[in-house]
Amino acid sequence: MAARFWVTGGTGNWNSTTNWSATTGGASGASVPSTSDTAAFDASSGSGTITLDISPTIQTLTCTGFTGTLAFGTNTISLNSTGTIFTGATTMTVTGTPQIICTNSSATLRTITPTAVTEANSISFRVSAGTGSFAITSSQSVRNLDFTDGTNPTGFSGSFSNNSPIIYGDLKASTGMSVIAGTGVFTFAATSGTKTITTAAVVFDRPFTFNGVGGTFQLQDALTSGATRSCTLTNGTLDLNGYTLTTGQFSSNNSNTRVLAFGTGKIVLTGTGATVWSAATGTGFTYTGTSRIEALGPATSGTRTFNPSTTGTSTEATALNFYINGGSDTVTFTATSRRVNILDFTGFTGTFTNSSPTVHGNYILVSGMIVGSGTETTTFATTTSQTITTAGQTLDFPITFNGVGGTFSCQDALTLGSTQALTMTNGTLQLKSGTTNTVGSFATTGTNGKYLLSTTFGTAATISQASGTVTVDYLTVQDSIATGGAVFDALAITNVDAGNNTGWLFSTTPSIGNEITMRLRSFTQPRRF
Amino acid sequence: MIKIDFIINGFSDCLHLADDHGLTDSEIEAMKQARYDKWYEYVTNPPPVVDEE
Numbered sequence: 001m002a003a004r005f006w007v008t009g010g011t012g013n014w015n016s017t018t019n020w021s022a023t024t025g026g027a028s029g030a031s032v033p034s035t036s037d038t039a040a041f042d043a044s045s046g047s048g049t050i051t052l053d054i055s056p057t058i059q060t061l062t063c064t065g066f067t068g069t070l071a072f073g074t075n076t077i078s079l080n081s082t083g084t085i086f087t088g089a090t091t092m093t094v095t096g097t098p099q100i101i102c103t104n105s106s107a108t109l110r111t112i113t114p115t116a117v118t119e120a121n122s123i124s125f126r127v128s129a130g131t132g133s134f135a136i137t138s139s140q141s142v143r144n145l146d147f148t149d150g151t152n153p154t155g156f157s158g159s160f161s162n163n164s165p166i167i168y169g170d171l172k173a174s175t176g177m178s179v180i181a182g183t184g185v186f187t188f189a190a191t192s193g194t195k196t197i198t199t200a201a202v203v204f205d206r207p208f209t210f211n212g213v214g215g216t217f218q219l220q221d222a223l224t225s226g227a228t229r230s231c232t233l234t235n236g237t238l239d240l241n242g243y244t245l246t247t248g249q250f251s252s253n254n255s256n257t258r259v260l261a262f263g264t265g266k267i268v269l270t271g272t273g274a275t276v277w278s279a280a281t282g283t284g285f286t287y288t289g290t291s292r293i294e295a296l297g298p299a300t301s302g303t304r305t306f307n308p309s310t311t312g313t314s315t316e317a318t319a320l321n322f323y324i325n326g327g328s329d330t331v332t333f334t335a336t337s338r339r340v341n342i343l344d345f346t347g348f349t350g351t352f353t354n355s356s357p358t359v360h361g362n363y364i365l366v367s368g369m370i371v372g373s374g375t376e377t378t379t380f381a382t383t384t385s386q387t388i389t390t391a392g393q394t395l396d397f398p399i400t401f402n403g404v405g406g407t408f409s410c411q412d413a414l415t416l417g418s419t420q421a422l423t424m425t426n427g428t429l430q431l432k433s434g435t436t437n438t439v440g441s442f443a444t445t446g447t448n449g450k451y452l453l454s455t456t457f458g459t460a461a462t463i464s465q466a467s468g469t470v471t472v473d474y475l476t477v478q479d480s481i482a483t484g485g486a487v488f489d490a491l492a493i494t495n496v497d498a499g500n501n502t503g504w505l506f507s508t509t510p511s512i513g514n515e516i517t518m519r520l521r522s523f524t525q526p527r528r529f
Numbered sequence: 530m531i532k533i534d535f536i537i538n539g540f541s542d543c544l545h546l547a548d549d550h551g552l553t554d555s556e557i558e559a560m561k562q563a564r565y566d567k568w569y570e571y572v573t574n575p576p577p578v579v580d581e582e
């Protein structure tokens with residue numbers, strides 16, 4: 001094995017004996033490095049441009065201290081040795097399509113030290129063979145990181161070490177390789193274009209961070225990480241591309257521009273005893289496709305915390321669908337005003353503690369779970385339509401219906417705790433026809449019109465309050481039986497008796513405004529679901 | 530390279546096969562099921578956490 005050093009100090013072709021020396025800064029004229037040689041560019045190599053006029057195979061490549069340019073064009077450099085096979089430099093520049101192929105097929109450790117080069121000066125690495133470990137020195141950057149032979153999904157069949165690479169390009173795993181579990185973070189940092197991630201069914205039990213302003217990171221198959229790992233979206237677009245992303249926790253808690261592109265894909269959260277969803281700051285966040293976040297949480301104890309966006313930093317349009325479909329532990333939403341779309345507990349058998357979510361989509365409780373009591377208010381706030389399924393559970397906390405133009409359709413009897421208030425502020429509440437719905441107290445707020453109906457026109461639903469006086473305003477009532485002991489005072493002229501009501505006290509002499517409202521009702525009958 | 534998307538019980542994944550893979554349809558179906566089974570086992574019975582340095 002011979003060492004070769006670039007010494008011309010000026011522009012030249014790789015495949016020229018005038019450019020190479022046997023010693024650093026020595027006389028030129030040495031042979032061009034070949035398969036048994038090492039090549040080095042260093043501080044004595046000048047700042048010229050080395051043009052790859054061939055695709056050489058050498059043992060190792062070292063660029064420490066080099067301030068020139070390595071012009072790849074469409075050629076590649078193959079490194080066939082083991083140990084530290086490549087050392088880069090932040091002072092050098094690369095052009096063309098820079099790619100280094102790591103071809104050694106032994107079981108010996110190989111390490112590359114590309115340094116923390118910029119995106120523009122990053123080099124792609126393809127590890128086409130080998131059965132040992134392959135490592136990238138932590139916090140150092142590459143462009144593409146490809147573990148295949150370039151044609152087939154096979155190639156490298158060793159293990160990728162627990163380091164923290166920064167990847168500006170694509171990541172492609174090979175079938176048969178493994179990724180060592182650990183805390184070394186895979187950071188994807190491209191700032192333009194679409195970069196792809198192919199896992200080839202390899203479990204990446206590692207944290208992932210997507211942090212490239214303007215970059216898109218697109219799955220090419222399912223991405224599976226471990227239950228203790230976090231997937232973080234800091235900047236850019238994470239495109240699930242219809243596939244399943246499995247991670248312990250998901251975090252996107254900042255104000256940067258970032259997009260979760262679900263398509264038909266989903267995120268599966270397997271974390272337990274932790275904050276599994278952390279995205280309180282909704283500023284800058286949007287999603288596309290149909291959001292679906294499933295929380296399997298196969299735990300029997302501990303608490304899983306969900307911290308979706310606050311109502312102050314998000315909108316109904318950015319609220320996500322959560323399916324808490326596993327576990328018998330405790331699930332809680334961070335206390336104040338978190339926004340969700342669908343909240344579905346089908347499959348959950350644990351305890352859902354009282355919190356104050358604003359729910360825009362379907363709300364589904366199940367009989368096998370425990371619904372905690374408290375004073376935090378759950379707000380139903382669709383501006384379109386949503387269903388509410390309580391499965392016989394008592395909601396021992398206040399609830400509010402507040403969605404302008406929204407319809408809240410109960411799929412079964414609604415039962416609140418004996419001290420809990422049901423407040424209507426906006427929208428249409430459809431109680432399940434033929435059921436008795438029990439509240440601690442019933443109230444209306446605000447001066448917008450709101451509607452209390454049953455789910456089936458002409459078939460009443462019963463609302464029951466044990467005592468006191470229910471005084472409502474700006475409420476149109478239809479197909480409602482009021483009972484239970486309380487006085488249901490709808491005497492204010494802002495209320496409308498739209499028919500088939502029992503137990504309500506309406507003004508016997510409707511105002512003109514009231515009559516007009518009643519006539520208009522025939523044209524504006526809310527849809528029933 | 531050939532991509533074959535599939536969904537099993539809500540798990541959405543993709544097989545990447547060589548152009549000349551030579552696999553039969555039943556073998557491909559078995560690969561899909563194996564991918565799902567591996568994922569399901571991993572998420573429902575996660576292995577102990579071992580962080581290697």
